[in-house]
Amino acid sequence: MTDLSSEQAPKKGHEVIQSYLRTLDSSPGVYRMLDEQARVLYVGKARNLHARVSSYARPTGHTPRIARMIRETASMMFLSTATETEALLLEQNLIKQLKPRYNVLLRDDKSFPNILVTKDHAFPQIRKHRGAKKDKGAYYGPFASAGAVNRTLNQLQKVFLLRNCTDSTFESRTRPCLLYQIKRCSGPCVGLISEEDYAASVRDAERFLSGRSTEVQEKLKQQMHDAADAMEFERAAALRDRIKALTQVQTAQGINPRTVTEADIVALHLEKGQACVQVFFIRAGQNWGNRDFYPRVDAEMEEAEVLEAFLGQFHDGKEPPRQVILSHPIENTDLMAQALSDKRGRKVEILTPRRGEKAELVDAALRNARESLARRMAETATQARLLRGLAEAFELPAPPQRIEVYDNSHIQGANAVGAMIVAGPEGLMKNSYRKFNIRGDDLTPGDDFGMMKEVLTRRFKRLLKEHPDREGGQWPDLLLIDGGAGQVGAVAGIMAELGVEDIPVVGVAKGVDREHGKEEFHRPGRRPKALPHNDPVLYFIQRLRDEAHRFAIGTHRAKRGKAVGATPLDEVPGVGAARKRALLSHFGSAKAVSRANLADLKAVDGVSEALAERIYAFFHDRA
Template identity: 75%
Template sequence: MTDTTDRPTGHACVQSYLKTLDNSPGVYRMLDAKGAVLYVGKARNLKKRVSNYANPNGHSARIDRMIRSTASMMFLTTRTETEALLLEQNLIKQLKPKFNVLLRDDKSFPNILVTGNHAYPQIKKHRGAKKEKGSYYGPFASAGAVNRTLTQLQRVFLLRNCTDSVFDSRTRPCLQYQIKRCSAPCVGYISHEDYGTLVKDAERFLQGKSTKVQTELAREMEIASEAMEFERAGALRDRIRALTQVQAGQGINPQGVAEADVIALHMEGGQACVQVFFIRANQNWGNYDYYPRTGSGAGPAEVMEAFIGQFYINREPPPLLLLSDGIEEAELMAGALSDKIGRKVEISVPQRGEKAELVQGALRNARESLARTMAETATQARLLQGLAEAFDLPAPPKRIEVYDNSHIQGANAVGGMIVAGPEGFLKSQYRKFNIKDTSLTPGDDFGMMREVMTRRFSRLLKEDPDRTSGTWPDLLLIDGGQGQVSAVRRIMEEMGVGDIPMVGVAKGEDRDAGKEEFHRTGKPPMALRHNDPVLYFIQRMRDEVHRFAIGAHRAKRSKAVGATPLDDLPGVGAMRKRALLTHFGSAKAVARADLKDLKAVDGISDNLAETIYAFFHEKG
């Protein structure tokens, strides 16, 4: 924490730093009296920028509030302004300052991969680092967009989607061949040369050369018809139809824009929606909307600049960005993005023509998406107000944590926590708790809940004892009746957090939905009227935590079913485990193997073979 005991605050605090600064570019941080970061900014000239803040006049209400809260500042000089820009955006994402615009959703986007490590390439969805050999096409806006495109491509080009191991083990065609989505190269129904042609056609389509592909297919169909090869002609006709359906389904297919991201911003009522369309190979590969935090009143230019800077921190930008709103330092941003990927990136705000139409379409989507979100937010606010009134809370809760356990007679027990608030379900905040206490009686729900609550609030007390980070709940909902509520309340009071309101949700008569009873410490059970929207809201939260806990339990159970003694071998990862299983046939056979046989396995060194041998025989 920064020591601000004897330092002035506000404009006087900012003024006190001027004599220590020079004209270097760099990044500055403004902190409050507790040392929390209020704002991160970059400057071409640090001294000049800070002197602007020292001047008490000419600031917006937002910047004036920020300066008045400033109790100290931190500085880091850089060699260039471009370096300062990149550092600024990284620090904003890391520190999440109150007065900065913040991109809150950092999802990754999937690609299509045509593999390059097999004689008969596979076409599949890929997400993450591009480490696998092959050709990547994307990004697509969602897994759904990729899956639709893959299905269509399989209909048109008949490429396999099975894994290499499945391919190598086939002795007859699978269902994909029967429904005409694969050419069955696994059993030799197509030659290597002909399959290679299909792969090239698919890649040309993904590169935006679909018209040429379609023309060549039409010519092949005509030749087949003239040669009276009617079955082949019919198959080519079906592929042309499928290709036409792919093109029609894409909606937007710009002729003059080969590769670009179209980014449109709409702001209303202090909220913002940014819509991003991915144009690749003259095709629309989907769109995604974001709702950045606007930093307590930033304008369109600042929101757009912050969005671009943070959006492309971990993503590769296309050669062209088409924006609805200009940014103040477009050349600097374009230069930073160009330096990052080693090729030119252009930033443009088009005013006419096809590019402007693309931006207008994205802007219309942003406007409609924000209207829907604002309507949902208003509804959510009414539900939270109703929740406060129903359970006598001092104010509508901003963070509700809902807990449930899942197990089968105590086996593979998992505790689940979901979070809801003014923006609905906050899935990035969900947590699962693998139950670790081996002394619990199987099926002891009270004991499981004690462990979950103890771990959850021990961490909160350690990380945020002053409850200032927004991660403390205003309300706890637990799945259970009076006994569960009393047990959890004792745990909370023992930990010194008994002031947090808690409600137990128990099924009522006949365990029917709609007859729930609500239990609170020191108060009689209560119910809500059958058609109360607050009751439906609570049911949705209970169902969501139930779904999440069951999913975590099933994942743990599946992992346990697939576990082998090889999982605990030191120095043996997935590839070596596969080599051992392939060589010996089973984990039991590996455990019984002689040292000499272990040394004969590909990828297993003499030292590792001795370690494996000792592991099994010393345990015995």
């Protein structure tokens, strides 16, 4: 790629855009429009950079949104690419990275879970997997949500009786676990099923996950009839229950298309400047769940622009399916199909059906999008009223756009963590939640003031460093603290030390009886205040405080659980999870590993001579 960026011109608007035309040719590429502070306003792609930029250089003929964007443009940057497809991919990467104000922006970009059937064990495990596909095995998905995976796994365990325990648990069992007792596992850990029979169950599970469910059902029915003919009625009844569970999986999926085997059904509904995109995941001829997305859009945007931007960002980092079926056509169908095909390594079709089963699937997704957006708009209106009420109750200059709520959790000072949750006009902003491992070695165990000081100091020092101009929506308009006058006074002192005294602080105390509904609210230099028992703002604050407490407790438990499972082996360089399991399985305990001689360490599968020497030296040097 060639960087064609030029020096910032002194003018703004279409005149500054006009000044760049002489440096541009007709090659494809990506352009960025920047304001006077060099913040990116917009990222776009072009088949012909010169032609596209010249369209912005005209003083008239633009929509109000584009006209505003042009007026704010003080400079531009350009990157030429070899192909237009490459420009499309680069554009989407830059949008996700820079989050420009005038682009469609997909705000929910969580990874999607899969089902993993492991392949590195004689008795494979079936489990949920999220993230990079590094483990050896067969992956089936994506599923729309963890709930969709869990429901499917729950029924698959009933049908195929595959284990979901970890390898270390499997190796250490001496008798069947509860899952065997409730007929969710065939008990391979204690030899209650042969390796061959278990492998046959694994193959059946993979057939089902590959869309060959009819074949699996017919096989189970035949086995049931054979068992009944042989008067093995208990086995026949067990097979009957497995067939019933398999039918329940298919029934629970709701939509199971006949003519679509692998597709994303993508439907968009726009209303009053807001958008909802509903995606149905069809894999192996089965519905593997649906999820709604609410991309940031402008009221003047049309369906084609929103859907095209959504597709590029949605499939970034995800393998596209064979077909992408849309509710509305997009402008650059061929270009998007080529980009998705390049990502997949096989042909991807983009369709906008008007009749038949595909159109029925789109109608179902579109109905869901319409209903989801209506619910969200109602919730947003309620949230706006609550924020206005909060501003009135505590005399804030305006309804807060970002509320940060802080809490600590520990047991007598051990495994101490701080937690921050965030709420705004659209409710809880879970992507902005943060946890803080308390580092202060000089803190007295249980010193809540000291913990809060560490958390707030770390939080606001980072804000001062990364967002000193307080732009970008990262600075809070209100701090809620779980505590009374003492905590509020301590927080006010901390904020004064950091030079950010202008952020309102409210402490939420339980009141004299420590009951819900009798909370007292403390502010620096003010008398305590109570809200009416049935005030919606009171309930709102209670929910925020309870959510912060839930997040803090969960974070503390996770840290405590990790500490319980920790061993000295975690500190040995080169010993990861797999080698740790091998060492513990071979010796029985970390203490036995620490006492082992060099020859015994070298005898462990997967432990090289160099690693054995490192482990031996680690423990003997420590001694």
